[in-house]
């Protein structure tokens with residue numbers, strides 16, 4: 001095959017779709033699970049639909065919106081205005097924290113304002129996320145939100161994380177905005193990259209990825225688990241004994257797993273890098289509750305250490321189709337690095353008890369409990385990654401291997417970015433092919449995989 005795509009999550013599907021959109025069919029796509037979708041899967045149980053934690057479609061790109069219109073159909077998507085909150089000091093304050101201090105104890109508000117006014121400016125280009133946040137928001141806001149929340153979500157010391165991931169994810173602020181948000185409850189919540197989102201009217205987040213998968217005419221080889229990738233002979237071997245040759249490989253599997261599977265010449269020695277790439281895991285517990293309107297919010301950030309989860313969300317507010325009549329459903333997310341100190345089972349049980357207290361529901365009301373573990377959740381932007389990642393991608397590219405997507409590229413990426421990654425690479429490869437000697441084959445000439 002000219003092109004082999006590993007992984008049929010959103011990125012792999014997008015690469016396949018965009019190759020076909022450009023009349024290129026000389027590729028195969030392999031996926032270890034029995035269905036495509038990757039993290040954008042949804043599970044149905046007793047009338048409840050759960051995602052692998054809340055997956056909301058934020059669009060900041062004209063092509064992505066167009067894609068949703070054309071492929072998914074905007075009539076199938078609800079446009080929802082965010083209702084997201086932070087729970088701290090026994091109070092709910094709207095997100096983003098820095099401009100919504102109203103309702104918090106006065107001494108906290110004063111510390112945040114004073115800290116912002118006197119924020120340290122000595123470091124010209126702060127290197128760590130901690131220094132960056134301190135310079136941008138000051139010690140008060142850092143202490144009450146950014147430090148505890150980010151350490152919970154990454155399960156990592158933010159003094160050892162680079163500031164490079166922040167970008168559009170942390171909205172700017174001004175003294176005026178902080179003061180306004182301290183004196184009165186805010187009116188307008190259109191702040192930040194996620195103030196509105198799309199969500200499928202039915203079927204959970206999998207609905208739109210399923211639509212994308214169905215647009216791809218080439219078969220997707222599911223139940224194919226990659227076991228080894230031979231760099232020299234350009235052969236991928238699967239656990240079932242099958243193998244596939246490639247000219248170009250698009251990898252969307254997590255980069256650490258991919259590097260571990262490499263059979264490579266000793267000179268390139270890429271494989272050992274897999275031990276150095278850090279990411280955390282997330283326990284995602286989902287509950288179906290026998291009560292309507294458990295909460296009117298979409299999601300809640302829990303920065304305080306006393307709570308085990310870092311975030312909660314409520315599927316019934318994304319779409320009524322996610323729950324049976326007169327029911328609600330929620331998810332919680334718990335992050336850990338490598339092995340949690342307490343067993344995942346105990347952590348989850350304790351976290352659910354905490355949520356029962358916070359949201360006032362009892363055991364009898366829990367109709368369904370579904371716990372999923374996301375082994376690769378948030379990539380850790382440590383300094384080893386910063387220094388070595390570009391060289392890893394360059395070395396792979398020298399073998400015609402392009403590692404893309406949230407985990408293939410080893411970065412922080414939304415669904416929008418994953419879709420665009422697949423599109424951009426497909427177009428780049430086709431442009432290179434068209435300049436070279438090999439003419440792209442048409443569908444009728446290509447050999448399809450079973």
Ligand SMILES: Cc1cc2nc3c(=O)[nH]c(=O)nc-3n(C[C@H](O)[C@H](O)[C@H](O)COP(=O)(O)OP(=O)(O)OC[C@H]3O[C@@H](n4cnc5c(N)ncnc54)[C@H](O)[C@@H]3O)c2cc1C
Nearest residue numbers: 007009010011032038039055056225226405406413414415
């Ligand atoms: C907790 C959490 C919350 C998120 N929330 C949002 C959100 O609200 N909005 C948003 O836009 N984005 C969100 N994201 C990001 C979003 O999930 C990703 O951007 C996107 O799903 C990544 O797609 P991908 O195809 O790159 O990776 P994946 O979905 O991981 O796909 C990789 C595929 O490779 C397959 N695979 C793995 N190993 C092998 C193997 N050995 N052989 C064959 N196949 C294999 C996997 O089964 C999978 O199908 C969230 C992510 C997380 C972790």
